[in-house]
Structure formats: structure tokens, C-alpha cells
Amino acid sequence: MASSTEDFEDASAPDEPERGRTPVWREILYVVVTAVVLTVLIQAFVARVYVIPSASMERTLHGCGGCENDRVLVDKIIYRFGDVEAGEVVVFRGPAAWTTNDFRTPPSTNPVARVVQNIGSLLGIAPANERDFVKRVIALPGQTVQCCDEQHRLVVDGKPLDEPYVYWQPGTSPADHQPFAPVRVPEGHLFMMGDNRMNSTDSRKQGGGGVAGTVPIENVIGKARYIVFPKDRWSVVSDHNPQPLG
Numbered sequence: 001m002a003s004s005t006e007d008f009e010d011a012s013a014p015d016e017p018e019r020g021r022t023p024v025w026r027e028i029l030y031v032v033v034t035a036v037v038l039t040v041l042i043q044a045f046v047a048r049v050y051v052i053p054s055a056s057m058e059r060t061l062h063g064c065g066g067c068e069n070d071r072v073l074v075d076k077i078i079y080r081f082g083d084v085e086a087g088e089v090v091v092f093r094g095p096a097a098w099t100t101n102d103f104r105t106p107p108s109t110n111p112v113a114r115v116v117q118n119i120g121s122l123l124g125i126a127p128a129n130e131r132d133f134v135k136r137v138i139a140l141p142g143q144t145v146q147c148c149d150e151q152h153r154l155v156v157d158g159k160p161l162d163e164p165y166v167y168w169q170p171g172t173s174p175a176d177h178q179p180f181a182p183v184r185v186p187e188g189h190l191f192m193m194g195d196n197r198m199n200s201t202d203s204r205k206q207g208g209g210g211v212a213g214t215v216p217i218e219n220v221i222g223k224a225r226y227i228v229f230p231k232d233r234w235s236v237v238s239d240h241n242p243q244p245l246g
Contacts (some may be wrong), residue, residue, distance in 0.1 A: 048074050048221075049228060050091055050134070054102040056194035056201065057134055059167045060089065060238055061227070063102075071229035072134075072237060076222035084190060084217060086137050086156075087241035089224040092192075092215055094131040097207025102133045134224060135192035135202050136165070138242070139185050141217070146182040147204075148174075154193075154242075161242035167196045180204055189214035 052063035052070040062070045074091050084090065138154065138161070139145035145156045152174035153160040168174065176198060183203075185191050192215050194200025203213035224237045 047076055047225075050074055050132070050224075052102075052134065054134070055199055056102060056196050057089070057136075058196040058199070060136075060165050060195045061134065061224070062233065068230045068233075070227050070233055072224045073226045073228050074222040075225045078223050079220060084137055084140070084220060084223075085239070085241060086140055086243045088137050088239045089134065089237050090137060090192075091132055091134050091221045091224060093219040093221065094133050095207075095215055095219055097212045098131070098133070098215075099206065100201050132221065133192075135194055135200070137190050138193045138203070139183075139191035141185055141187045141189055143191075144182050144184045145191050147179045148177045152177045156243055159244050162240075162244070163242045165195045165238050165240060169196065169198050172198045178204065180209060183210050183214070185214055186211060188217050190217060190220070191215075 049071050052061045052072060054063045055065075056063070058064065061072060062068070139156050143156050144158075145154065147154050149155050149160050151160065154163065154177075155161070166174075168176075178198075183191065189211075191203045191213075193202045193204065203209070203215065206213040223239070226237060227233045227235050
């Protein structure tokens with residue numbers, strides 16, 4: 001029985017050339033661009049890595065000269081679903097009354113270097129060029145904070161705080177706590193202090209201190225969750241609530 005030539009392909013016919021195949025270099029470029037875009041979006045809306053260049057939060061967060069400064073992952077979502085709590089370490093935009101900046105570095109005069117600096121800031125490999133600070137929440141809206149009781153402890157609403165995270169530099173002690181008059185925190189504001197109690201320009205001093213030194217809650221960027229670099233510093237950032245329960 002004769003076979004129809006339509007039933008078979010001509011094995012001797014050459015393969016058709018592949019069409020529309022994307023070059024490898026272009027695929028790699030697509031992957032890199034996608035990764036960068038996702039990183040930018042995540043850090044803009046979900047979480048961001050910040051460098052700690054200031055010593056104001058020693059020894060909770062390292063930001064000392066001559067050492068490997070900590071990088072911390074800041075959760076930017078948590079406060080969309082809940083309130084800021086006492087004891088939490090937060091990054092926030094400094095209000096107008098605040099004059100110094102934990103994260104500011106002089107921008108380069110070279111336009112290319114400035115772009116690289118901005119990208120490094122966004123990716124957490126260089127300090128940010130923004131009015132951003134990192135401090136611990138000491139008192140909440142409506143509370144009254146002052147320093148200090150007879151044992152040199154901070155007092156909120158008449159009750160002394162339990163602050164195991166406070167660092168006293170060599171040669172200093174709680175007796176060196178700088179006293180300040182009672183401050184009633186306005187609604188919608190927070191009273192912030194650094195863990196390095198003798199080396200922190202915070203709500204006690206900024207804007208002349210007192211109410212002017214408090215920070216609007218709307219300025220809070222997010223909660224410092226984890227130390228992600230250097231490797232030997234990997235840990236959760238302490239959010240011990242210093243205020244007594246009840």
C-alpha cells in the first residue's frame with residue numbers, strides 16, 4: 001500500500017531557525033531591573049534598611065566611630081494597624097523644632113556621586129540624606145514625664161521606669177541623669193529619648209526641650225525590628241516596655 005507523502009515529514013529538511021529568542025544579556029538586565037524596582041517599592045512602602053551612624057542609641061544600636069555601624073530593618077506597616085507603644089524603638093522624621101539629625105550626611109557636590117549616595121541610602125548601605133532620627137518611645141500622648149526620682153529614675157505619671165536598655169558611658173551613672181521639669185505630652189505626640197542617656201540629643205533638648213521637643217505621631221516612619229548587619233550583630237531590637245503595668 002502506497003504511503004501518502006503528506007503522512008511524513010521530510011527528515012532531510014533543515015530545522016527552522018529559532019525566532020524571537022531574547023539574548024541572555026537582556027534577560028539578565030530584566031532580572032536586575034526587576035529586582036531593583038521591587039527593592040525600591042518594598043523599602044518605600046513595607047520595610048527599609050537604615051544605617052545607624054549616631055551613638056545616641058548605644059549599646060542597643062551601634063553607631064560609633066571606628067566600628068561597623070549597625071543596619072536595622074524598619075517595619076513601615078505596623079503602625080497602620082496599631083498604635084505606637086512605650087519602649088519601642090522607632091525611626092521618625094524630625095519635626096521643625098528639631099535641628100540636628102541622626103542620619104544626615106553632607107550631599108556630594110558631584111552629581112554622579114550624589115545619585116550613588118541616594119541609591120546607597122535607599123538600599124541601606126549609606127546614611128540617609130533626610131531629617132530622620134532613631135529613638136526610644138518613653139512617654140505617650142497625655143502622659144507626664146520628668147526626671148528624676150530619688151533613685152535617679154525617669155518617672156511617668158508618678159511611677160518610675162524600668163530601663164535595662166540604658167547605657168551609661170564610662171565615668172557616668174544614673175546620678176548624672178540630667179533633671180528636667182514635668183512635661184505633659186500633647187495629644188498626638190510622643191516623648192523620645194536615646195538609650196545612650198548622656199549622649200543623645202532628644203526630646204529633652206530639641207527645640208528647647210519640653211513640649212517643643214515632643215514628636216508628632218504622624219512623623220513616625222516605622223518600628224526598628226532587626227539588626228541585619230553586621231552578621232555578628234544579628235538580633236531583634238529590644239522593645240522592652242519600661243512603664244509598670246497596671
